[in-house]
Amino acid sequence: MAAEVGEKAPDFELNNQHGEPVKLSSYIGKKPVVLVFYPLSFSGTCTGELCELRDNISIFESADTELLAISVDSKYTQKIFADQEGYKFQVLADFWPHGGVAKQYGVFMEEAGIAKRGTFLIDKEGVIQAKFVNGPGEARDLGSYKEALAAL
Secondary structure: OOOOOOOEOOOOEEEOOOOOEEEHHHHOOOOOEEEEEOOOOOOHHHHHHHHHHHHOOHHHHOOOOEEEEEEOOOHHHHHHHHHHHOOOOEEEEOOOOOOHHHHHOOOEEOOOOEEOEEEEEEOOOOEEEEEEEEOOOOOOOHHHHHHHHHOO
């Protein structure tokens, strides 16, 4: 079942690259959240996309929005990946149950065991305000993020 615009975002708790638990509902009433599901750490397109977000983090900061990147990799992989690439945003491990959160959002590809490139903009009340999903190898456009953030 896919999470859709206008619906309450499915809550979850995952560990970030530092092994700290991050719960989506902890942001309710505080700030909007952008969830960025990506297939795999260290892959070319994924690294390029997240580096573009790193290099343009000001668009999220100026909108007072929390950016959370999520893949099925372990927290250990996420730590090395985030450190190597200099990511200041949280990189979450949807490792076990494997892809459980990606499944809740309807972006898990069972046959490949990875998430599609799914992006969800969740407002302060926990409602999905924007969603865009790209297939494997199809990078997201930074303009889509800007457009979604402007709608807040």
